[in-house]
Amino acid sequence: MLKRDMGGVIILFIMPLVLIIAVTLIQDSTFKTVSDAKIPILLVNNDNGKVSQEVYQNLEKSEVFTVITKIDGQAITEIQAKEAVFKGKYQLAIIIPQNLSADLQSKIDQNVGKILSNFGLTDTLSGKIPQKAIAQKEVKLYFDPAVQMSFKNAVMSSVDKMISQIETKSIYAAFQDQLGEDTAAFEQESFITFKEIVPKVGNKEIIPNSVQHNVPAWTLFAIFFIVIPLSINMIKEKSQGTFVRLHTNPVPNVIVMGGKTIMYLIICMIQFYMMVAVAVFLFPHLGLPALNVEGNLVLMSIVALFSGFAAIGLGILIGTVAKTQEQSAPFGSTFTIILAAIGGVWVPVFAMPEFMQHIAKSSPMNWGLNAFYDVLLRHASIIDIVPEISLLFLFFLLTITIALLYDKKKRTV
Amino acid sequence: MFSLTDFTLSVFEGQVFGLLGPNGAGKTTLISMLCGLIKPTSGHFTINGLTYSENDTEIKKIIGVVPQEYALYPTLTARENLMYFGSMYGLKGKQLKEKVDENLHLLGLFKFADKRIETFSGGMKRRINLIAGIMHNPQLLFLDEPTVGVDVQSRNAIISYLKKLNEDGMTIIYTSHHLSEAEDFCTDIAIIDRGRMYAHATPADLIAKTHNARNLEDVFIALTGKELRDDI
Numbered sequence: 001m002l003k004r005d006m007g008g009v010i011i012l013f014i015m016p017l018v019l020i021i022a023v024t025l026i027q028d029s030t031f032k033t034v035s036d037a038k039i040p041i042l043l044v045n046n047d048n049g050k051v052s053q054e055v056y057q058n059l060e061k062s063e064v065f066t067v068i069t070k071i072d073g074q075a076i077t078e079i080q081a082k083e084a085v086f087k088g089k090y091q092l093a094i095i096i097p098q099n100l101s102a103d104l105q106s107k108i109d110q111n112v113g114k115i116l117s118n119f120g121l122t123d124t125l126s127g128k129i130p131q132k133a134i135a136q137k138e139v140k141l142y143f144d145p146a147v148q149m150s151f152k153n154a155v156m157s158s159v160d161k162m163i164s165q166i167e168t169k170s171i172y173a174a175f176q177d178q179l180g181e182d183t184a185a186f187e188q189e190s191f192i193t194f195k196e197i198v199p200k201v202g203n204k205e206i207i208p209n210s211v212q213h214n215v216p217a218w219t220l221f222a223i224f225f226i227v228i229p230l231s232i233n234m235i236k237e238k239s240q241g242t243f244v245r246l247h248t249n250p251v252p253n254v255i256v257m258g259g260k261t262i263m264y265l266i267i268c269m270i271q272f273y274m275m276v277a278v279a280v281f282l283f284p285h286l287g288l289p290a291l292n293v294e295g296n297l298v299l300m301s302i303v304a305l306f307s308g309f310a311a312i313g314l315g316i317l318i319g320t321v322a323k324t325q326e327q328s329a330p331f332g333s334t335f336t337i338i339l340a341a342i343g344g345v346w347v348p349v350f351a352m353p354e355f356m357q358h359i360a361k362s363s364p365m366n367w368g369l370n371a372f373y374d375v376l377l378r379h380a381s382i383i384d385i386v387p388e389i390s391l392l393f394l395f396f397l398l399t400i401t402i403a404l405l406y407d408k409k410k411r412t413v
Numbered sequence: 414m415f416s417l418t419d420f421t422l423s424v425f426e427g428q429v430f431g432l433l434g435p436n437g438a439g440k441t442t443l444i445s446m447l448c449g450l451i452k453p454t455s456g457h458f459t460i461n462g463l464t465y466s467e468n469d470t471e472i473k474k475i476i477g478v479v480p481q482e483y484a485l486y487p488t489l490t491a492r493e494n495l496m497y498f499g500s501m502y503g504l505k506g507k508q509l510k511e512k513v514d515e516n517l518h519l520l521g522l523f524k525f526a527d528k529r530i531e532t533f534s535g536g537m538k539r540r541i542n543l544i545a546g547i548m549h550n551p552q553l554l555f556l557d558e559p560t561v562g563v564d565v566q567s568r569n570a571i572i573s574y575l576k577k578l579n580e581d582g583m584t585i586i587y588t589s590h591h592l593s594e595a596e597d598f599c600t601d602i603a604i605i606d607r608g609r610m611y612a613h614a615t616p617a618d619l620i621a622k623t624h625n626a627r628n629l630e631d632v633f634i635a636l637t638g639k640e641l642r643d644d645i
Contacts, residue, residue, distance in 0.1 A: 004488045240484060241484030242485065248450060248473060248476065
C-alpha cells in the first residue's frame with residue numbers, strides 16, 4: 001500500500017532525512033569556527049590606545065567575528081552602533097571608552113606603586129605617580145534584542161576574559177617596570193590550564209560533535225512521528241469499515257495488533273538505517289563530520305527498535321481513542337513535539353529548570369535519547385541500556401493495554 | 414440509537430432473515446452484536462449453540478460479514494483486497510486464488526480484478542464488498558444494507574447471487590431500507606423500531622395480518638408510523 005502512497009513515503013522516509021540534514025547543518029555551523037561562518041560585529045574605539053588595540057586584535061584572532069570599525073569610511077560612533085544593533089543589522093557592538101588605556105595604566109601604576117612603597121621599594125617612583133582618583137571604566141556591549149541568551153553569555157564571558165588578561169598583563173608589566181630592567185621577566189602564561197579528557201575507545205580519543213548529538217535526537221524524533229500515519233490509518237480503518245472486517249474474522253485481535261506493530265517497526269527501522277546511512281555517508285560530503293557508528297550499530301539498532309515499540313504503542317493508543325483524522329493528526333504531531341521538547345531533543349535536560357528535569361524523566365523520548373547517548377557517546381554496553389529500553393517497552397505495553405481496554409469498553413452497549 | 418430491549422429472536426438454518434426498521438431502530442446494533450463487534454451489557458445469544466465469550470474464533474469461522482460501508486482498502490486492487498481478507502479465514506495458495514477468481518467471475522468483475530478499488534463505481538465496490546464477506550463460504554452471512562446506493566443492475570446482480578448462495582445452504586441475516594427488495598428476497602422478516610421488535614413473520618403473513626396492507630411498505634408504515642426519524 002505504501003508504494004502507492006507517495007505522500008506517505010515522503011512523510012515517512014524523505015522528511016526525516018531532510019530534517020536530520022537541515023538540523024545538523026544548522027547546529028554544526030553554530031559551533032564551528034569556519035571562516036565563512038564569521039559573525040560581523042561593530043567595534044567603537046574611543047580609546048585608540050594599547051588596550052583597545054589588543055581587544056581588536058584578539059577579536060580578529062578569534063575567527064568567530066569580523067570586526068567592523070568603520071562604516072562608509074567613517075569611524076563608527078556609539079549612537080550609530082547602538083541604532084544598527086537594536087535594528088538587528090548587527091548582533092553585537094562593543095564600545096571601548098575614552099582613555100581606557102591611559103587610565104588603566106595610571107590605575108595599575110598607582111596600585112603597584114602603593115604595594116611597592118609598602119615594601120619600601122619605590123621611593124623614586126611613588127613621587128612620579130599622580131594619586132588622583134581614577135574613575136572605573138565601562139566597556140559597553142550592545143546586543144541585538146533577538147540574539148539568544150546563550151550567545152550573549154558566551155560573548156560577555158569572552159570579552160570579560162579578554163579584558164582580564166589585558167589587565168593582568170599590564171599589572172605584570174608595571175611591576176617589571178617598577179622593579180627595574182635587570183629583574184627577571186615574569187612568566188605571563190597561565191599557571192592553571194584546562195584540559196578536556198574525552199572518552200577513548202582503545203587508544204583512540206572519541207571527540208563528541210554535533211552529528212553525534214543531533215543524529216540520535218532527530219532520529220528519535222522521526223521515529224516518534226510514526227504516531228501520525230499509524231493513528232490516521234487506524235481511523236481510516238474505522239471510517240472505511242475495514243475495521244469491521246478485521247474484528248469479525250477468526251484472527252485474534254492480538255495478532256492483528258501484532259501484525260501492525262511488526263509492520264510499523266519495519267518502517268521505523270528502515271527510517272533509522274536510512275538516517276544513519278545519511279549521517280555516515282552523506283554528511284562528510286556536506287562538510288559535516290561523519291557519524292561514527294563503529295562497534296555501536298547493533299546497540300543503536302536495539303535502541304531504535306525499542307523506541308519504535310514505544311512510538312507504535314502511542315500511535316495505536318491515539319488511533320484507538322481519536323474519532324477523526326482531524327483529532328488524531330494535530331494531537332499526534334503536537335504530542336510528539338511536546339515529548340521531544342521535554343525529552344531533551346532541543347534543549348538538554350540538564351539545562352532545564354529543576355521541575356522540568358523531573359518531568360523530562362517521564363518522556364519516552366528522553367529514555368530513548370539517553371540510551372542513544374549511552375551507546376554513542378558514553379560507549380555503554382547492552383547492560384547499561386537495559387533500564388532505558390525496558391522503560392520504552394513498558395511504555396509500549398502500557399499504551400497497548402490502555403488501547404485494548406478502551407476499545408473493549410467502547411464496544412459494549 | 415436505541416439499545417435493544419425485550420428482544421427474543423430465532424433464525425433457522427436456510428432462512429433469509431430480514432431485519433427492517435427506520436433509521437436508528439437498532440438494526441446495525443443488533444447485527445454488530447451478532448457479529449461480535451459489540452458486547453451486550455445484558456442478555457445473551459448463541460450461534461449454532463456457541464457463544465462469543467467461549468467460542469469466539471469458532472463462531473467467526475462460520476460467519477461472514479458484509480458491512481454497510483465499503484470495507485475495502487481503496488489503494489489496493491480488487492484481487493489484493495480479496496486475497497488479504499480471504500487469507501484471514503485460512504485460505505491460501507491455489508485455493509485462495511481460485512476462490513477469488515471464481516467469485517469475481519460470478520459477479521462480473523473479473524476483468525477489473527487488478528484495478529484499484531478507488532477507481533471503482535459504487536456498484537462495483539458493493540459487489541467486491543460482498544465477495545470479501547463470503548470468500549470462506551460462511552454458514553451464516555450478515556448483510557448490513559448490501560445494496561444501498563447502487564444502480565438497478567448491480568442490485569439485481571447482488572440479490573441474484575445472494576439467492577444462489579442461500580439455495581446452496583447459506584443462512585442470511587440482512588438489513589435494508591428497500592422494502593420491495595426485502596419482500597422478494599426474505600423468507601422471514603422482523604420489523605424493529607426503538608430497540609423493540611414489532612412483528613416477526615413471513616412477508617406474506619405480515620401483509621395478510623395487517624389491515625389494508627397491499628405490500629411490505631404498508632405493513633412497515635402501519636407498524637412504525639409516519640413520523641420522521643431525524644436524530645443526531
